[in-house]
Amino acid sequence: EVQLVQSGAEVKKPGESLKISCKGSGYSFTSYWIGWVRQMPGKGLEWMGIIYPGDSDTRYSPSFQGQVTISADKSISTAYLQWSSLKASDTAMYYCARQSSSWAPSDYWGQGTLVTVSS
Amino acid sequence: EIVMTQSPATLSVSPGERATLSCRASQSVSSNLAWYQQKPGQAPRLLIYGASTRATGIPARFSGSGSGTEFTLTISSLQSEDFAVYYCQQYNNWPTFGQGTKVEIK
Numbered sequence: 241e242v243q244l245v246q247s248g249a250e251v252k253k254p255g256e257s258l259k260i261s262c263k264g265s266g267y268s269f270t271s272y273w274i275g276w277v278r279q280m281p282g283k284g285l286e287w288m289g290i291i292y293p294g295d296s297d298t299r300y301s302p303s304f305q306g307q308v309t310i311s312a313d314k315s316i317s318t319a320y321l322q323w324s325s326l327k328a329s330d331t332a333m334y335y336c337a338r339q340s341s342s343w344a345p346s347d348y349w350g351q352g353t354l355v356t357v358s359s
Numbered sequence: 360e361i362v363m364t365q366s367p368a369t370l371s372v373s374p375g376e377r378a379t380l381s382c383r384a385s386q387s388v389s390s391n392l393a394w395y396q397q398k399p400g401q402a403p404r405l406l407i408y409g410a411s412t413r414a415t416g417i418p419a420r421f422s423g424s425g426s427g428t429e430f431t432l433t434i435s436s437l438q439s440e441d442f443a444v445y446y447c448q449q450y451n452n453w454p455t456f457g458q459g460t461k462v463e464i465k
Contacts, residue, residue, distance in 0.1 A: 275454075277403075285395075285403065285446055287454040301453055302360070335402055343450045345393035347414065349402035 242266040244336050244350035251356045252326050259322035260353045262336030269317035270294035273339040276321045280332045326357045361385050361449050365457035371465040378434040380460045382447035387427045391451040394423055394432045398443045
């Protein structure tokens with residue numbers, strides 16, 4: 241069974257750093273792309289970027305380039321999304337999702353990680 | 360960036376009735392269009408990809424059509440579990456989502 245299991249909810253202060261994770265199982269982690277999607281409170285879905293764990297090829301949506309860093313550790317089948325300096329506007333639910341290619345629909349999704357940034 | 364526009368924002372439908380949701384792209388995306396369902400507190404679920412192919416395990420009452428810039432998701436006979444928010448997404452290049460259509464009980 242394909243599963244993407246994300247790390248737990250986080251509460252952070254503005255300016256702090258954060259790294260959240262997404263662990264894949266039930267499939268060949270290095271053969272599929274992992275994408276990250278943001279959903280701000282009460283809002284729609286925004287595609288942030290993707291990574292191919294097989295060779296760490298990473299692509300960012302222009303809206304998120306420079307704002308976050310996407311990485312992966314294929315030895316533990318885990319992808320990451322990180323911030324160096326959080327802002328209140330980063331408060332959102334973040335989902336990871338699997339894709340068969342760089343431009344493809346997302347067929348399996350993680351359960352989401354809620355990030356709350358508040359002073 | 361390709362802008363996806365969904366209509367209507369909210370659709371009120373009685374159980375058993377047909378629901379028709381629309382999605383328009385600001386430029387052609389060929390058939391690189393997916394539909395997702397999201398229920399409160401849950402992650403999105405892939406329903407349709409390639410504009411008209413149902414994902415694994417999706418009931419036949421869900422169907423998709425269209426190509427280029429105009430797309431439609433039809434739910435032939437709404438069940439109680441179908442009341443949710445539906446998003447279209449183009450993946451012809453940098454993926455973008457529509458703003459969603461909420462299907463609510465009439």
